[in-house]
Amino acid sequence: MALVRIGKVVRAVGLKGWLGVGGSDGALGELESVTLRLGDAEPEERRIEEARPQGRVWAVKVEGVSDRTAAERLVGAEVLAARDALPEAGEGRYLWGDLEGLEVVTVAGEAVGRVTGLYETGAVDVLVVTGSKGERLVPLAPYVTVDREARRIVVDPPEGLLD
Secondary structure (H helix, E strand, O other): OOEEEEEEEEEEEOOOOEEEEEOOOOHHHHOOEEEEEOOOOOOEEEEEEEEEEEOOEEEEEEOOOOOHHHHHHOOOOEEEEEHHHOOOOOOOOOOHHHHOOOEEEEOOOOEEEEEEEEEOOOOOOEEEEEEOOEEEEEEOOOOEEEEOOOOEEEEOOOOOOOO
């Protein structure tokens, strides 16, 4: 079973053990369980008791987390799910697991690197691309095309973006 990252616990929500998960794009509303991985600790599968959108995050109640202290201990944990349990993201939307490791090139064919991270800014997510010239930040803006079939991302960068 292949696990993919669908979000990250960014904060505790309330006093009863709810997790605030960013970056999930609604996938949490469709799942029965998730796997939480915090640092080097062994990943733990948890059944989802309830999930709902709450502002810019999803508030998620998982089995075994009953108070704010327990929820706060999970801040920073990656939220993973079985890829085959996830719905397709839809046109122009992407799951982090589908972008991680993709090759990034310019429209001129110049290699930029591979996607190694993602920053969720609330407005436009930003890809962390690592290549021979170091780490670059590339916003998922209209000048970026994700070619899922070719497993690459093509960037028509505005002047100065990749300098």
